[in-house]
Amino acid sequence: MEKQRFVFLIGSLKKGGAERNLSRVASSLSVRGHSVYLILFEKKIEYPLDTGVQIVDLAIEQYKNKLVKLLMIYWRVTATVWRIRPRYAISFTRLGGQFLASTLYPRVMTRYDAYPFFFKKRKWITSMIMFNLPNVRKVICPSSELRRHVRKYYMRKSKLHLLYNPVPDITSSALDTPVVTPRPYFVVVGRLHPQKRIEVIFEAFAGSVARDSYDLMILGEGYDEARLRKRAADLGIQDKVIFKGFLADPYPIMRHARALLSASSKEGFPNVLVESLFLDVPVLAADCLTGPSEIIVDGVNGYLFPVGDVAALRKHIDLLVTDEARYQTLRRQAKGSVAKFDQDLILSQWMEVLAIN
Numbered sequence: 166m167e168k169q170r171f172v173f174l175i176g177s178l179k180k181g182g183a184e185r186n187l188s189r190v191a192s193s194l195s196v197r198g199h200s201v202y203l204i205l206f207e208k209k210i211e212y213p214l215d216t217g218v219q220i221v222d223l224a225i226e227q228y229k230n231k232l233v234k235l236l237m238i239y240w241r242v243t244a245t246v247w248r249i250r251p252r253y254a255i256s257f258t259r260l261g262g263q264f265l266a267s268t269l270y271p272r273v274m275t276r277y278d279a280y281p282f283f284f285k286k287r288k289w290i291t292s293m294i295m296f297n298l299p300n301v302r303k304v305i306c307p308s309s310e311l312r313r314h315v316r317k318y319y320m321r322k323s324k325l326h327l328l329y330n331p332v333p334d335i336t337s338s339a340l341d342t343p344v345v346t347p348r349p350y351f352v353v354v355g356r357l358h359p360q361k362r363i364e365v366i367f368e369a370f371a372g373s374v375a376r377d378s379y380d381l382m383i384l385g386e387g388y389d390e391a392r393l394r395k396r397a398a399d400l401g402i403q404d405k406v407i408f409k410g411f412l413a414d415p416y417p418i419m420r421h422a423r424a425l426l427s428a429s430s431k432e433g434f435p436n437v438l439v440e441s442l443f444l445d446v447p448v449l450a451a452d453c454l455t456g457p458s459e460i461i462v463d464g465v466n467g468y469l470f471p472v473g474d475v476a477a478l479r480k481h482i483d484l485l486v487t488d489e490a491r492y493q494t495l496r497r498q499a500k501g502s503v504a505k506f507d508q509d510l511i512l513s514q515w516m517e518v519l520a521i522n
Contacts, residue, residue, distance in 0.1 A: 170200040170251040171519075174242060174261045177209040180411070182436050183257040183278040186330050188212035193512045194519075202249055204242060221245055243268040253302070253519060259284075259292050262304075266295040274519075276305035276328075279433040280455050281315060293318045303518060307434035310455040326518050331511035332439045332503070335416050342417035350380040350407070351482070352422035352446075354415055354437045355429075357387030362451065362473065364396045365428040369478035371400040375423075375486045379405075382418060386411045420444045423492075424485050430472055432456050442466050442503045447495040449481045466495060466502040 173191050178184045187203075195201040195215035203214070208222040223241050228234040242264050246254045255274045256262040262275025275296060281289040296304050297320055304319070305328050306312035312325050319325060351370070355361050363383070370381050383393075383406060390408065397406040412418065419425065425441035427450040434456040438448050442460070448467035450457045451474075461467045468484075470477035485492050504510075 168198050168200065170202070170249055172202045172204060172246055172249055172251040172254045174204045174254065174256045174265055175206075175258060176261070177205055177207040178203075178212050178214070179209050180211050182330065182433065183276075185212050185436075187257040188214055189331050189333075189508065190512065190515050191215070191218050193515070197516075202245075202251070204245055206238065239264060239267065243270075246270045259288075262301070263292060263295045266298050266301050269300055271300050273301045274303040274305065275301060277307060277311055277315070277433065280311055280431055283431050283454075297321075305518070308455045308459055310459065311433075314455075328514055328518065329506050329511055330434050330436050330439070331508040331515075332436060332443055332506045333508045335440060335443060342414075344417050344421045346380070346382075346421075348378065348380045349423055350382045351375065351424055351426050352382045352384060352419055352441075353426050354384045354419065354441075355427070357383070357385050357389040357393060359389055360430055361389075362428040362430050363389070363393055365451075365473055365475055365478065366426050367393070367396055367400055367402065367406065368475045369482060370405070370426075371402050372475070373479045373482040373486070375482050376402065376405060379423065379486065381406045381426075382422065383408045384410075384412055384415045384418060416440070416444065419446060422446050424449055424467065424482075426478070426482075427451060427457070428472075428478065429453050435460070439503050439506045442499040443506075445496050445499045447485065447492070447499055449478060449485070451478075460503065460506075462502060464495075466499045 171194055173187055175187055178188060191201050191203055192215035195217035201218045202221055203218050204221045206223055225234050225237050228237055246268050253272050253274045254265050254270050256265050257276045258278045265273045281292060303326055304324050305326050307330055309327050312327050316322055353363060353366055397403045419441055424447045429451055431453050438450055438460045441448050448461055450461050450469055451472045452458055452469040453472050461469050463469060468481045
């Protein structure tokens, strides 16, 4: 197998979906013996990387003026990519993809990290123009729904490729860690941000039969925490809602939950739903754009409900608490329902798109 060079570009490797996926793909290429370079705007690395991955720090923190900073990013990214001359220069984010496209390097690959039409019109039009440039050879879509929605904006539609986010086999580490809680619980995992609509979960939980015998575990942090604490108090469930903050390893708590609850108004691709199902934990999720409808199958591994529909979510919570036979069926079917998201399978699909045998 001929060894190749690859360049990846991202702001940092802080905790996040795009960052985690990039670390897996970059490490997989490095393990295969390819030369992998990772360009970072900020040298912050919170995900493991193969030791062969070479870090290129743009060192732009010294520039305070926004225009000067953008110009320095462009100049240094362009110089680095053309110096290395990789088989592909790859970005996992919209902004990074625009930077790479503007270098005019002839082999650029980019990826949607969010549903583009949630941005202001000027931003998504700019990204469509840049991603249509002929040097952008391939555009990765994390869900078929997203690919379907952006397809009409591409002159060369064959450059659009569907690649789901890879989810590792996390069951062994989760099973090895005991979790002791005073009561059974449902779990919510994610940033505490208005987009997550966690107050919908609070309202549904407060009116459900689960309120009497279950807790609600919140794994995540964010600026919306104070408002959510107040909302829990207003609903009289402050003693049932447990804010655990950000956990480096949330899987043991997820593994022992009755179900994972998600009420987001929008997503790029909600990895946490797949991770929950890998752990044999059913999911109740809002049917938002994009991704949940490609993960959750009603009555097989959980249930979807309309965005913002408190009554529908409450009904599903009640079902999972009162119908033990139905609940156990969902648990048995959970992991098998997401086999298409297996890490080894997705990484092999990446190798195919990169034309690596």
